[in-house]
Amino acid sequence: MTEPLTILCLASYHKGQAFLREAKRQGARVFLVTSESLRDADWPREAIDEIFFVHDDDKKWKLDDLILGASHLARRAAIDRIVPLDDFDLEKASALREHLRVPGMGETTTRYFRDKLAMRMRAAEEGLRVPPFVHVLNEQAMREFCARVPPPWVLKPRLEAGTIGIKKVHAESALWPLVESLGDRASFHLLERFVPGDVCHVDTVVYEREVLVSVASRYGRPPFDVSHGGGVFTTQLLERGGADEVALLAFNREVLRALGLVRGVSHTEFIKGADGLWYFLETSARVGGAHIVELVEAATGVNLWAEWAKVELAGGKAAYAPPAMRSDYAGLVTSLAKQEWPDLSTFADPEVVWRLTKRHHAGVIVASPDRTRVASLVDRYAARLAEEFSATLPPGTTPRD
Numbered sequence: 001m002t003e004p005l006t007i008l009c010l011a012s013y014h015k016g017q018a019f020l021r022e023a024k025r026q027g028a029r030v031f032l033v034t035s036e037s038l039r040d041a042d043w044p045r046e047a048i049d050e051i052f053f054v055h056d057d058d059k060k061w062k063l064d065d066l067i068l069g070a071s072h073l074a075r076r077a078a079i080d081r082i083v084p085l086d087d088f089d090l091e092k093a094s095a096l097r098e099h100l101r102v103p104g105m106g107e108t109t110t111r112y113f114r115d116k117l118a119m120r121m122r123a124a125e126e127g128l129r130v131p132p133f134v135h136v137l138n139e140q141a142m143r144e145f146c147a148r149v150p151p152p153w154v155l156k157p158r159l160e161a162g163t164i165g166i167k168k169v170h171a172e173s174a175l176w177p178l179v180e181s182l183g184d185r186a187s188f189h190l191l192e193r194f195v196p197g198d199v200c201h202v203d204t205v206v207y208e209r210e211v212l213v214s215v216a217s218r219y220g221r222p223p224f225d226v227s228h229g230g231g232v233f234t235t236q237l238l239e240r241g242g243a244d245e246v247a248l249l250a251f252n253r254e255v256l257r258a259l260g261l262v263r264g265v266s267h268t269e270f271i272k273g274a275d276g277l278w279y280f281l282e283t284s285a286r287v288g289g290a291h292i293v294e295l296v297e298a299a300t301g302v303n304l305w306a307e308w309a310k311v312e313l314a315g316g317k318a319a320y321a322p323p324a325m326r327s328d329y330a331g332l333v334t335s336l337a338k339q340e341w342p343d344l345s346t347f348a349d350p351e352v353v354w355r356l357t358k359r360h361h362a363g364v365i366v367a368s369p370d371r372t373r374v375a376s377l378v379d380r381y382a383a384r385l386a387e388e389f390s391a392t393l394p395p396g397t398t399p400r401d
Contacts, residue, residue: 004029005313007081008070012061014041016085018305021047026313066092067099068075074100081312087161087284090114097264100178103315105285112259113285116151117190119259123280126258129245130280133192136179145191152194159188163227164270168194187328197273202252203288203296205307207320212254213307215296216248220382230392232382233290236331236374237299247278255280263316265308291332291363293394298353298367299330330376337389362389
């Protein structure tokens with residue numbers, strides 16, 4: 001009788017419940033490492049064989065303690081897979097794989113899916129279009145960049161997620177005080193030309209370097225604008241077979257090939273500039289946040305968390321094929337809410353397939369075979385959320401889902 005595979009999942013945030021359930025459904029033994037502050041969270045405990053809690057200081061785990069703990073666990077349970085369920089867990093997972101010699105993405109490749117500087121450099125080396133950028137390191141190189149590339153620019157942390165910590169810079173005179181304020185952390189940043197335009201994302205499942213599921217969507221307002229200026233967040237699927245979708249899906253395949261994703265899931269963002277050209281912005285080796293998983297499932301019937309679990313457990317040694325996909329359209333509308341528990345019952349059109357149940361948040365997903373109907377509902381519901389519910393956090397604050 002074949003022993004079940006053992007999968008060790010890392011989750012410094014409360015997410016990945018569908019992954020854990022699917023891994024157990026596939027017959028795996030499931031271990032979860034999470035933060036002490038999440039001890040009482042509603043994890044799917046029926047799908048988890050053991051949970052281990054790590055003392056967390058602002059969600060930061062001590063890597064040495066994690067390695068020692070995993071090594072002790074490995075004495076009694078051979079670990080076959082290590083999976084990070086959040087962006088901030090990628091480096092931890094790769095370090096554990098390297099130490100325990102478990103198959104999967106190592107530290108070098110992980111950099112391409114976590115470090116905004118590394119992913120840009122790799123993409124540029126492979127001839128893919130990225131906004132002009134410079135490492136915040138050598139002062140002469142930065143001055144040459146400022147002379148060559150007109151502002152505005154964006155100053156970005158290399159290892160944060162989403163739009164956390166990003167600052168827009170309108171002149172070189174404003175740049176240097178910002179760099180000075182970073183002190184010893186300056187080299188953990190890059191400076192990049194701000195490219196105005198439509199920001200899109202492609203969400204994928206990859207197995208043995210082949211993209212088997214890919215869904216292209218467009219944000220209503222760029223995430224940077226929402227996180228820094230507040231308001232309603234929207235995204236909806238692009239026209240299937242349209243010029244933008246065809247170009248994006250092809251570009252996405254090139255990016256994932258260049259960066260070396262063998263198997264797993266990814267959430268990759270692109271921007272179409274005023275010049276009509278597509279630019280690669282950033283990618284990740286995890287599912288998209290902000291309820292994009294639910295958006296994709298509403299349109300296709302495919303749950304990216306569940307497919308990720310199947311891909312990880314197949315591990316290149318067994319066949320994997322995604323389930324049949326619907327070709328509907330879907331749109332997501334969410335906002336922070338001034339009400340503690342917003343009443344969304346009046347969002348009652350038959351196309352509403354999901355409502356967000358979360359303290360001080362409001363959101364819905366609509367789905368239909370008719371793209372025009374979805375777009376109309378997204379516009380109408382976004383206006384209603386803005387008027388009836390919307391609240392804002394301080395500029396630059398990004399809520400974690």
